[in-house]
Structures are given as C-alpha cells and as structure tokens.
Amino acid sequence: MRVTTAYSYSASMANLQKRQTELNEANGRMTSGKRVEKASDDPTNAARAERALAVVARSDANQRALEASRNAMTLTENALGDATELLQQAREAMVAAGNGSYSDAERAAQAKKLTELRQQLFTVANRSDGAGGFLFSGQGASQPPFVDTATGVQFRGAAGQVDVASDEALPLTIDGADAWLHAPTGNGVFETRATSSTTAWIDAGRVSDPSQLTGGSYNVQFTQAGGVTSYEVRNAGGTLLASAPYKEGKAIEVEGMSFNIGGAPAVGDRFDIVPSTRTQDVFGVLDRTIAELTTPHRTGAQITQSAQTALRDLDAVGGALQDLRAAVGESLNRADAVEGRVSALRLYGETARSNAEDLDLAQAISDFKNKETGYSASLQTYSSVQRLSLFQYIS
Structure with a gap:
C-alpha cells in the first residue's frame, strides 16, 4: 500500500486536532466539575439529572411555603397567647366584681377595666400578619376582619382558612369567626x-x-x-x-x-x-358583663348570678381560644416534621443529580494526564512527519 506524504500530513494533523479537542474537553470538565455538560455527552444521565433538578426545585418551593406557614402560625400563636392573658385579667376583674361587699361604684370601676381589656382583645383579633393581611381573616380580607357595630362585633372576612400551596397541607390563616365568635355556651353540653x-x-x-x-x-x-x-x-x-x-x-x-x-x-x-350551642363570642360575653356591672341597685343574688355566669362564659371562650392555640402549636410541630421530609427529599434530589452529572475528580485528573501525554506524542509525531518532505531531504 502506498502512503503519500500528503496523506501522512493530513492524518497527523487530524490526530493532532483530535487530541487537542479531547484535551480541551477534559480541561473544561475539570474546570466545571461536571461530567455531563450537555445532553449529548450522556443522554441517559442527562435525563436523570433533569428529573433530580425537578425534585430539588419542588422541594425548594415546598420549603418556601412551609416557612410562610410557620411564620404565620408563630404570629397567630403569639396573638392567641396575648388573648388568653387578657381574658385571664378579665376573669380576675370579674372575681373581684363578684365581691358582695363592693359598692356600685367599685363594680363600675371593674367594668371600666373590662372595657379596656375588651378593646385590647379587639385589637388582637384584627392583628396584621405583617404582609398586608390579617391573622384571623379566614380566606382573606382587604380590611380588618372584625367590625365593632352597635349590635356587637361582626366578622367581615371570608369564613374558612387558607392553606399554603405545597405537597403538605399547612395553614396560612385561621378562621377568625370560628376562633372568636363560636365558643360553646354554658358548660359545653348544656x-x-x-x-x-x-x-x-x-x-x-x-x-x-x-x-x-x-x-x-x-x-x-x-x-x-x-x-x-x-x-x-x-x-x-x-x-x-x-x-x-x-x-x-x-x-x-x-x-x-x-x-x-x-x-x-x-x-x-x-x-x-x-x-x-356554638354561638358565644368573646366580645359578647364582655359586653353583657360590662352592662351588668354598670347596672345599679341589684340584689345580692343578681350580683352572684352575674359573677357566676360571667366566669362560666369567660372560661368557655378562653377554653376555645386555648384549644385553637393548641391546634396552632400542633401545626408548628407538623411543620417541623414536614421540614425534615422536605430536606430529605431535597438531599435525595441533589445526590441523584450529583451521581448523574458530577465529575469524579481523581478519575478526571488521570484522564487529563493521559490526554495531555497523547497530545504531546501527537505533536512529536507531526514534527517528525514534517521532516519527510523531499525539500527537507535535499536541504
């Protein structure tokens, strides 16, 4: 078989270019740390990496939703804690007002204290979530959800609650009407x-x-x-x-x-x-109690009845808020458990992505050295082929 000098030049040049391309690709992989930089490098592992990235993205979205729920429920739990403390102060004032030795003026002073506590409770019920919404707005309200009218406090929000958009159902708001206006009457049974x-x-x-x-x-x-x-x-x-x-x-x-x-x-x-029935509201209880305390010339039996009824009803509405606070606390505990699952899923996605496309550095260094050696050998071969021409021989 006859091999021409031109063919030797061409073959040597092609080999040299191939070696140089391989060396550049190896260097690029070491720089990026990726074994699969584009789908054509390894279609199967590229597809695996894309699926893993989708898992990571969904986990990140769930984490953001979880944080939104956790922040809202932390604020709600704090608000319910404040409300419980205010109701306890109202109960203490009512215990004092039930003292048979108190005069009408002294009971009126306790009524004034209850009026101040009622206003603070109303402020808590309309507390903002810090993001333009309200903690107890239910399914949303552009204005404070509770309105103080001549016939009592009315709920103007949307009944129900909003959950975050995630794989796990976590609350973002609380049904304010159910929380503040629907406590059981009496002792809960009769x-x-x-x-x-x-x-x-x-x-x-x-x-x-x-x-x-x-x-x-x-x-x-x-x-x-x-x-x-x-x-x-x-x-x-x-x-x-x-x-x-x-x-x-x-x-x-x-x-x-x-x-x-x-x-x-x-x-x-x-x-x-x-x-x-579940028709008792926090503000209605205080309104009735204040009205009775400011009514003069009542008999001892009437005063005792007012005190007992008020304490019973304050315990009922306070118990309802405590139950809701416990439910909110359970939501926070559930958020912690969900966070563990989200983190585990994200780690799985990151691991799967890494296994599919990341570079084995030790193997990459070895490959780079081999390709560098091959490139050097190709340069030497090309240099030798250059000296095979007739003009080189004559000279």
Whole structure:
C-alpha cells in the first residue's frame, strides 16, 4: 500500500486536532466539575439529572411555603397567647366584681377595666400578619376582619382558612369567626339560665351520667305549700320529671345533668336548662358583663348570678381560644416534621443529580494526564512527519 506524504500530513494533523479537542474537553470538565455538560455527552444521565433538578426545585418551593406557614402560625400563636392573658385579667376583674361587699361604684370601676381589656382583645383579633393581611381573616380580607357595630362585633372576612400551596397541607390563616365568635355556651353540653329570679342563682352545672343525656330543654320552677318551698323540673313538653323540697346546697339531678341553685328562690322563680350551642363570642360575653356591672341597685343574688355566669362564659371562650392555640402549636410541630421530609427529599434530589452529572475528580485528573501525554506524542509525531518532505531531504 502506498502512503503519500500528503496523506501522512493530513492524518497527523487530524490526530493532532483530535487530541487537542479531547484535551480541551477534559480541561473544561475539570474546570466545571461536571461530567455531563450537555445532553449529548450522556443522554441517559442527562435525563436523570433533569428529573433530580425537578425534585430539588419542588422541594425548594415546598420549603418556601412551609416557612410562610410557620411564620404565620408563630404570629397567630403569639396573638392567641396575648388573648388568653387578657381574658385571664378579665376573669380576675370579674372575681373581684363578684365581691358582695363592693359598692356600685367599685363594680363600675371593674367594668371600666373590662372595657379596656375588651378593646385590647379587639385589637388582637384584627392583628396584621405583617404582609398586608390579617391573622384571623379566614380566606382573606382587604380590611380588618372584625367590625365593632352597635349590635356587637361582626366578622367581615371570608369564613374558612387558607392553606399554603405545597405537597403538605399547612395553614396560612385561621378562621377568625370560628376562633372568636363560636365558643360553646354554658358548660359545653348544656346551658343554665336564670330566667326570672332576684333572690336565687344557678351554677353552670355538670354532666352526672352521659348515657342519660337527651339533648332536650328543661325548666325549674318553684312552688310553696305549708311554708315549704319545692322545685319542679319539667321538659319542653311540660312533663314533670322531678319534684322535691328545695334544700340550698343540694344538687338537683335530672336525665344525666346535675346543677345547684343557691339563695332563697321564691314562688314563680324560673331557671331554664337548654342544649349548648356554638354561638358565644368573646366580645359578647364582655359586653353583657360590662352592662351588668354598670347596672345599679341589684340584689345580692343578681350580683352572684352575674359573677357566676360571667366566669362560666369567660372560661368557655378562653377554653376555645386555648384549644385553637393548641391546634396552632400542633401545626408548628407538623411543620417541623414536614421540614425534615422536605430536606430529605431535597438531599435525595441533589445526590441523584450529583451521581448523574458530577465529575469524579481523581478519575478526571488521570484522564487529563493521559490526554495531555497523547497530545504531546501527537505533536512529536507531526514534527517528525514534517521532516519527510523531499525539500527537507535535499536541504
């Protein structure tokens, strides 16, 4: 086979250019730290790297959503803590106002304190989230969600709550109406009411036998015969369920419920027992209490009844806010657990991406040295081929 000088030149030049290209590519890979810089380098691993990057991007989005929820719930938990503390102060003021030795002026002073606490609670209910929204706005409101009207505080936000847009359902806002305006009345099962009495009062009552509860309404009325005062308990249909002489301090029990009536009930006095409903609001409780404390010339029984009812209702609304605070705390705990899963998923994505496209530095250095040696050999070969020409020989 005849090999011309021109062919030798061409072959040597092509080999030299190939070696130089390979050396440049190896140098580029070492500089970037990437084994796969474009899809044509390794289509399979390039596709794996793209899928891994999608996992990382989704994890980053979930992390941002998680932080938004955590910030909002931290602010909400702080707000509910402030509200609980204010309600505790209101309870202490009501305990003081129930003192039978207080004058009307002293009870009015406690009412003024409750008015100040009510205003602070109203401010907490309308607290901003620091980003143009409101913590208790439900599904959103451009204005403060609670409005103080002549008929009481009204909720003008959108009922419900907003969750962050992520793979995990985490709250971003709280349903303000449910938090502040929908506490259970009475003791949570039934509510006792002093319908007409100026000489006696009734306590909050308690459940003595859950299996006997009917969820019905009842009334207690008093009669007198032979100087003995007796009570009669009837249901909503008028059926007599219990009847006995009245003894102060002795509990009255009927169909799984137990309650005490104190004082000296008179003929015609009436007390009602009705099922509990979630219609009690924080501000309504304070408004009723303030109105009663500023009413002069009330009897001792009326003062006692007001104090007991107010304490019962303050405990109910305070308990509802405490339950909500616990739920918010659970959301924060869940956010911590979610963060662990998001971090683990992101690490998986980063690891998969690295395995698919990152360079093994030790192997890369070895390859670079080999290609550098090959390039040097090609230069020497080309130099030798240059001396094969006839003109070189003649000279």
